[in-house]
Amino acid sequence: MRMKLKKTFSDLLVSPGRTLLVVFALVLGIWGVGTVFVSYFVLANDLNANYQSTNPSQVVFHSNQFEKLNLQQFTEKPEVETAELRDFSLQRIEISPNDWIPLWLYGVEDFEKFKLARIFPETEKRAPDAGTILIERDCKHITKIDVGDSPRVRIDGNMLNVKVSGICFDPAQAPATQDAFIYAYTDKSSYKKMTGLPNNQRLIVRLNNVHSDEDVKKVSDILVKELNTNGITISSVEIPKFNQHPHQWQLDTLIFLVGSIGMLAFIMGAVLVSQLMRSVMASQVRQIGILKAIGGSQYQVFQIYIAMLLLMGFSAGIIAIPLSVASGYAFSYFVAWKLNFNILTTSLPVFVYVMLFAASLLLPVLLSFGIVLKGTSISVRQALADYGISQKVSLREFKFSKRISDSSSFILAIRNSLRNSRRLAVTIMAMALGVAIFSTGFNVRQSLWNLLSNLKSELRYDVQVVLGDQVSREAALRPFSSLQNVKKIEMWNGGRGQIQSNLLSTNKGAGIVVLPYNSELLKLKIINGSWLSSSGELEIVMNQQACDLYNHPAVGSYVILMIGEKNIKGKLVGIAEQFEKPKIYMDIEKYDSLFNPDHLINSLMFVAGDHTYEKVVELKREIEKSIAPTDFKVLYVMSQAERVKIIYDHLNIILTTIVLLSFLVLVVSAIGMASATGINILERTREIGVMRAIGAAPKVIYSLFVMEGMVVSISSILLGLLLAYPLSQLAAIFFGNLMLGKEAILQYAFSPSGFLITLLITLLFGWLASRIPAKSAVQIPTHKALSYE
Amino acid sequence: MTIETNELILSLQDVTKEFLSQERKFTALKNINLFVQKGEYLAITGKSGSGKSTLLNMITGIDHPTSGSIKVRDVTIGQLNESKLAKWRGKNIGIVFQFFQLIPTLTIRENILLAMEFVDVIPNPDRLKRVQDLLTQVGIADQADKMPASLSGGEQQRAAIARALANNPEIIVADEPTGNLDSKTADSINSIFSSLARSGKTVIVVTHERNTALKYHRIVNLVDGEIEVQNSQN
């Protein structure tokens, strides 16, 4: 064994550059797979483990008759695991002077003993002092409010200062930052005092023996009926996603992204390793012949090369495994920070390391098994004959080199590239894939940007004030009469978003937006029919999501909408494309004449005179100031700029990851190309010697190889961009569904800047990839080049 | 020179080798019958393309005849599979090539040790001493730790002979072992072969040098794949 091993070692050292390349390729591949493995191992468990550690509620009942409920008896029901009357209301909190965001305020039964929906103290206070609140830690991203502060809180019409007595962690909630609100917790009696609202209107429940949304639904239906017979009418039932963190989708997207990138890195690494091994085996043909001639069986010779692979895998593992663990954790911590949960898997079990190490050893063997097997199965006669031919400087090479003088070097470069057509194909494919993915990353990013800018252009008001109650127009306008920088105020009924839909919606759940038909403040993209007009009938426009809800009525047909007890018959005149919940639009005058004789409204749309971001934010502050002394029940005040920012924040983490990772893929595939070109040139060292011997200047040879590299990279770019088009379309659909929900439409978009960056980077890599090995090849003295094997 | 024993070690019977190149059948060896005694020093001569290397390939099992049979002692080569053949060859036949063909990444000593390791007939503890003995025998004892590339052609060929002897084979086969060497160096290599024959090895050498024919027991001249004369010396 010793001499075989010795040979293995010394062969590895013969061409250290090539060995390093193989190890590097292996490191890349193992690192890619390892990072995915480690981060998957950590993340797949930890978000859910965080979520489950709270013992999250599975169903929430609302009623104003829970005083009739015997909670003790209720929890003893076989279906019920445990339950608590956890108060909740939506208030507002000032996070910096005149900047208000929603406050989700909870009234908690007992901070010492959580039966379900647990929160974890992060500061010494386990429970807030009477009259104070604990705030959820994720708010740190958007506000400086800290323990001991007493920010202003607006509860209905009242303003009060509420002291923050501690910070807590609630991993069952969607991260507050992304939606720009704050979670806060207080005890029940403080809740009642603070809000003036009654306690015990909301029952959170965990059930026994439920395994799916349907199970929960079934059991909760039974419970609702039972409660009903006890004289408790349930006004509404909320069923959160079963056993799933609300932002699991983001995590899934990220894991998917990292997974696919890791796989790509692996594929690239694999391609590289097998290409390099192919070239190693090709250069070993003669030696294999000798080894067999002096008595080595195929198995013994095979061992030498397998040992070579194992050795390289071992070295790669030593480097790649710590890298994988580091980057896997770095990614996990980044995600945990973004999604507000704690990394619980702080150390990896031994089997993870064992698996990574086994993978490092086995991967190269598996990847090149066929190549090594084929290489070592060559017969002695063939192996020595091969040597015999190449020993005499081949006539073909000679003729070939002579052509330099009488053929344009471009044609020669193309012809040379085509010489090893299999390697060329693999190289171009790998590089093209990198280009395609990089380009797709930019295109998807562009699609999302377009979505955001569409949002900006379709909504032309600057600040929206939404009230919880309907008020008269005069009352609504009164506080704002002295505002500066207001060009116009339009008053609507209903408006954007989920909260709005709750205020005014059809029984099927489509939000109603009532606005002047000729409003300048909403310009939707109509994809079928037309926008509202001033015709005599009640016209409606639906967005696509509403259209889905109503089973795609034809434009021009009449649709009956049920709103509470009322029936509205409207003519569908158009369908709009929108990134929104289901919404139905109608003219305010017609709506009012039919259903709203007092002309009450609940939203005010402000248009600023000066649209700059600072001025709009200032206007928003002024509006808040004007509201402060009134008794308006404000749901929210939001500027468009902020809204776009909120949506952007939801997508930002994914956008950033997409572009970063696709850049990584491009780099990896460029390295793949570089090394393939490198091997190609390395293998032709002798040919270079021949060319030099017959008088080709180093400059000629050099430019020939660089030209070859360019031919390869340009072909890859062309193919890659061709591939990018269908890939981007698929990706737009995929990410649209994954990130924005089924109803969302994400249009394919072409990113010119992405295109340019792709072009430049690929060309640069192509140039470097051929320049570096060509330079070193040209520097080899002619006599050495001639004897190169 | 005379052959000490009278023991048949190698026999070729009706060996014919045909090559198919570009649809055309080419007969490289025609009905070769050749019997070699233990300790015989045999030269194979002939013009380029006459089939010398092909004949050697038949003997070493590197290539197989189209028809006919080759026996070394009791073993019919055609009946061994590739892997057994490699082992058998390592044990029974030492091959010396024109271009030395040492493994360039191993020292001279390691080259020889590798051959021993492959075949595994020399007991492990004896190997290092044997390497030294063999190198002394071929006259390059002081070069053991050098890399092949740093040796002269003659020294490399001596190393290659030492490697061929590594597993103490009965037959040594050499294809133009001096073809790449100057005549003085060639003479010293040839004298190694004749002393090997004297010590009881069967040595078969392909050569162009007809004038040095005297030292062989027998010369087989190939003409277009056929044995022309078989004349015994002395």
Ligand SMILES: Nc1ncnc2c1ncn2[C@@H]1O[C@H](COP(=O)(O)OP(=O)(O)OP(=O)(O)O)[C@@H](O)[C@H]1O
């Ligand atoms: N694998 C093969 N395929 C086809 N023909 C072959 C093959 N090997 C040898 N030949 C042919 O068989 C004939 C004999 O070849 P061989 O190599 O035995 O000649 P040689 O006597 O050793 O010549 P040289 O003195 O040049 O080495 C030649 O004409 C050669 O072209």
Ligand SMILES: [Mg+2]
């Ligand atoms: Mg020959």
